[in-house]
Amino acid sequence: MHSVIRPNAWVALKLPSGITKVIQITPNTTISLGKYGSFPANLVIGRPFHLTFELLDKNPDENFSRLRVVPSDELYAEVFAEEAAAEGCATSAAGAGDAVISATEGEEFSLVDDNGNVVARSNREILDENARQTLTQEEIEELKREGNNAGKDVIAKLLLSHTAIDQKTSFSLAKYKLLKTKKYIRRFQVLPIDVATFAQWQLEERDASKIMDMRAEMIGLVGCWGNVHYSGEESKLPDPKVSTTEGVEACVELEKERLKGRWLVVDDTCGLLVAAMAERMGVLYPAEEESADEAEEQAEEKTEDPQADSTAADGSVQQNGDVEMRETTETTETVPVGKKQPLKQSRKSKSGPRASDFAIPYSQTNTLTVLHSSSQPNLSLLNYWNFDITSPNHAPHPLLNHLLNLTWLQLLKPELDTSYSTPPPTATPEVLASWKPSRRGNFHRKRRRYARIRHIVDNTRAGGFAGLVCASTMDPISILKHTLPLLSGGAPVALYSPSVESLAALADCFSVPRRTAWTSGNVPEIEGLSNEELEYWQGNERFPLNPTLLQGVSIQTSRARKWQVLPGRTHPLMTERGGADGYVFTAWRARPAEGRIEARGKFKRSAGKKGGESATPAGETPTTAEGMQHDGAEEVLVKRKRSVSSLATELAMTEKVAEVTSPTKKRKSEDGNLEA
């Protein structure tokens, strides 16, 4: 993350009302804070994050507000006064209630200025004088318009004239004052848009449903339980340097042993999950060169096209409008428009000779592979980190070579996917030379796309993933059915869901009785299947998943409860955002031992023999056409909008599931360590 606010960076403006606005800081514009006023963006560009700025009154010879950094002592002046009062109150027991707010000598309320001087105070005499609130709404408005002393005068006036002050408890009094403070003091902070800040804003102020109500607690848990972390320097396959006459056969072969530190992701949070995981892997923010920070800043300022970027992030955030006063633009020296193009090109040339069509741009390590159910992944929120997956000519971004994406169809039935199954075009250099540039461009694009898709599909199907993280509206059982075989042994699985039901249904697939039954040797449908076949077990109603493929299945929820910490008034907040709490399912990919395994501890030997005791219940009828029934039933059972199984229906239809005969009826679950 950057050390200062950069031109064209996405930032969050925290306003005194507690509201956050996310904007892109465009140089040479005016940033409006609504009723709090406006100021030139250039006054915060190049300045640090998290400082508290205050809008100053306009200088007589200027038509804009300058900013002042508010020292922390000033921000905390009231609390310090309260602390002092509380200390004083500890010695004089009488009138403790009144003394909480007042400073000393019977002052009930005081407003302190920058230097710690008391600007306004309301003592009993004044309150007695003004029996009722004397300020009218018009007077307040007028005061605001004058902009005197950043609204403090208004507060002071209100304080001075507010009558009921002595009737209120110190608690409500503080609240009342705080409200007024929030309303009129023209202060704000600039926060960097990182995952934590962004997610909180999206959740609390924008649209929680877009990110499936995923709270910070959940983001943290999923990331940790998924063991998502940086795992190795970028490592690319060598460019095969093929000529345009070569086709499929010349594509780069996968080198399995080079694949390392890859995570599978299913993301229905519009890219927030991907962003959070990318942040943990160090591929969300462009690399930082501390020493070159300043120089880079300069360059970036010139290369980035503010217009192009402003359209990127989802809609209504970027709010452009007209300004009343028109000014000449002759003085805009800082962003020389003419220089944009050459600089961009010079950047490109830095990256060396042009790669051939079949060169694979993706790293073999430290990657995220996103599986998506529509033809394009919805990762629109990544725009806030200047990444646009749909952009064909993207400015350098670490996600470009660390984010791979493919559809469920490409994963499960690649032969049905046109871009995977259509061989790349070939042409001799002579023919190529005869074409118009646009046709030539198209030709190369097709070849490049083919090579990439082929690589992604083969790479993903090769398996060996280091973990799976999901925040999806799809049925998790269907997701795991197809992703479990792709995980390497011991790889963690961490699934987020806003509600517990789908995760519980998933956990139930791994319940002790189900596992016991599976390993009992009395499951006709799996008899004779090899371990590999069992890994790719496509499931039936009785065993939607191979219950031995996960270990340590667990579901949890976490909730951060916020507290107010003030002298003598520390307590949990009275209200907080409701909505989904969120749940996380965690487990590890297990590699079951070949053959039958007894599941019991030393201490339990008496459970009896299999078969003998397990009577077949009467009325047990063998189910036929199990496979098809299963798919239908599953969809009814767990109502999910988009289920993988519906997408790959053909697969399920063709799948042969052995007829189910009498299952072992009353096998005692031998607890043992099956619950593991």
Add this chain to the structure above:
Amino acid sequence: METEIPRSNVTDTMASTTTNQSPTVSPFLDPGPVTKVNSLAILQLSRDNLVPVYLEAPKGKHDGYAEGAVVNTRYGSFPHSTMINVPWGSQIRASKVDTGSRGRNKRKRDAADDAGKEAKDTPEESNTPLPSNGDAGADAEVQVKKAVADSSGFIHVLPPTPEVWTSSLPHRTQVVYTPDYSYVLHRIRARPGSTLIEAGAGSGSFSHASARAVYNGYPAREGDKKGKVYSFEFHEQRYHKMKQELIDHRLDDIVHLTHRDVYNGGFLTDDGKSPEAESVFLDLPAPWEALPHLSRRNPKDPNDKTWVSPLNPKKSAYLCTFSPCIEQVTKTVSAMRRLGWMDIDMVEIANRKYHTSRERVGLNLCFDRGVNNSARDVDEALARLTEIESRFREHAAKSRGEGESDDDEEMDDDDAIAATKTKGGKKGNKKGSTENGNSTIPDNEEGNVSGSGSGTAPWMEGRLITRGEPEIKTHTSYLVFAILPREWTEQDEAAAAARYPVVGEQKVIGVVDKAARKKERREQLQKATLGNRKARRKERDAQMAVTEAA
């Protein structure tokens, strides 16, 4: 409780370890595909029972076992030799071990330990490592016996991660668990490449999680700035234990542990340099005593030019303190305010684990654990009551026929009912095992039985329910977060002002009035439809490209 994972001369063999890939990378950061000798592995006995083990090469008889080092669990014995070079996540079968010279007494002790372990089998306390191996290589000349599979049970071998480590590590202090540290690390922005200060190190739970968070490669050469954790601990024994642990886990290049009292000594490196941290985590009894050291300038003398701040001078610092008591919070927050920390925010994390099970209620379910043999619904209750009533009437009619006195009748009635009821109840319970008994209630009466006979597998019977685990941690600690912006001097401001002069700003961004917003919405809508059209065109193009190619 100060405990230790049994390991025999792991460190001296460590150097000679020939691992096929990345020998210096911690198994926490890259465990490789298979388990390795002399490396940490976590044995999962049951869901919450994890045991860390350093896998030892079978060098010969070990602690009396002919198979070399052995881990004994209630699920059987597991020689290390059966767990080396296997893919992570593997299920490992128990082995029949040859105790040979191993004394009976020792066995007994093991059993006792096992039992004790079982009794308090909660995630926090299951950390007593199994006394499987002590002095290794005592009689190394003896041939290692090949392990023979036993049917007593199995375990799984997991790669170490901070999560499994946290729930299996040897406790030397209270530790920070995953629900807390996952949230803390997210909020203090610990990311690859970050520098993080931590005090005190304690048992190293937080250290392991933060090492993973900041890791972005090992420093290749001197002065190579990579993500790093500067950890401090003043308790000497803990310091040494943890130092060894970091070496064993090959995290010593990422976690820099210093033996120091941070209240007095602060957070600089031993040679007085600044770690230049952006993230700070304090799990200390009195954070306010340590806070003054975490300033930008000497809090006692802002003009002290010799004072060095441990914080990164160019970035905001994110801080979290972790304190169990509210009084500590009050003092900490007060100190934070006076030291200029912003955005002070206090939260408490409530984490709950859920257990899923099948709730099986019904009179006609087979007798099994977890079955509630009471009526599943009103219909079932009604059917049974009707049955009982009719039986009672039969009984009454019979006794009346036998000419019993009216006085006794009422009492008898009650008795009869009670008897019938108990009988009925018992009947239901036993139903599964006594099919042949002349049951009072029809066993498989059509219509109102729970689907036990209808072909549902027993593990699918009943309603799927979730409930909180029996024991919950209702309070761990209060987390206080705060941010300290970088210092911004008048010179800095002047430089920035010169670089970004205020010019004739035209466009307004941010919060605009209603009219402007409306206008903008319109524009956006237009753009959106345009975008859609563009996307559609793209798709069409792609289609065409495909047909063209075909």
